[in-house]
Amino acid sequence: MIMVTGGAYEGKTDFVKSHFCCDIIDGRNCDFESVFTVECISNYHLLVKRLIENKQNVIEFTESLFRKNPDLIVIINEIGCGIVPLEKSDRIWREQVGKAGCMIAEKSDTVVRLICGIPTVIKGEL
Numbered sequence: 001m002i003m004v005t006g007g008a009y010e011g012k013t014d015f016v017k018s019h020f021c022c023d024i025i026d027g028r029n030c031d032f033e034s035v036f037t038v039e040c041i042s043n044y045h046l047l048v049k050r051l052i053e054n055k056q057n058v059i060e061f062t063e064s065l066f067r068k069n070p071d072l073i074v075i076i077n078e079i080g081c082g083i084v085p086l087e088k089s090d091r092i093w094r095e096q097v098g099k100a101g102c103m104i105a106e107k108s109d110t111v112v113r114l115i116c117g118i119p120t121v122i123k124g125e126l
Contacts, residue, residue, distance in 0.1 A: 002073045003108040011117035012075045013042050040073035045097045058096045066107050074104050
């Protein structure tokens, strides 16, 4: 598994397209089950929001990724570095994204963080 993370609009998807040349589905609107068969998912943080809205367990879903699609490339935004959200539902989402991100990073062979379009490998190697 490979994880690519960073802030919004930092070039994560472009980086993946240029380095891995794979089909990418979007977590904002993909079928949940398709995550287990694709090469790459972008906006995993938005998939987490949809899982919460559909009363699905984010941790269990993320754990199942490791078993069912261990070669997946996950693109996920860092959303926990700003102001604490006012709405409880947004705080829950932020927490779940953070936990899922930690799990994915732990299981990934490679973790890349992008800042201003510049990739930094923070775990493993490309």
